[in-house]
Amino acid sequence: LTKGANDARSDNISTLKKAIAAWLNKLPSTEPVLNPDNRSNRGLQHNTTGRFLCPIEFDWDDLE
Numbered sequence: 001l002t003k004g005a006n007d008a009r010s011d012n013i014s015t016l017k018k019a020i021a022a023w024l025n026k027l028p029s030t031e032p033v034l035n036p037d038n039r040s041n042r043g044l045q046h047n048t049t050g051r052f053l054c055p056i057e058f059d060w061d062d063l064e
Contacts, residue, residue, distance in 0.1 A: 024048055 021036040030048045032041065044050040054060045 017039070018036040021034040021042075024030050025033050025036075027048060032046075034042065034046070034049070042049050044053060051060045
């Protein structure tokens with residue numbers, strides 16, 4: 001029973017990650033385009049995802 005619940009959660013998270021990448025790709029500022037099937041070049045190293053992950057008290061556009 002626990003294995004089934006864990007597998008379902010994993011499938012849901014995987015689907016959600018792909019949907020978020022596809023949604024972010026619709027933004028005109030997303031360069032380079034995110035590959036929904038590959039998580040490389042995401043997080044703080046990507047300008048669009050980094051902007052969303054940056055704490056509000058910091059200015060993402062401030063290079064210092």
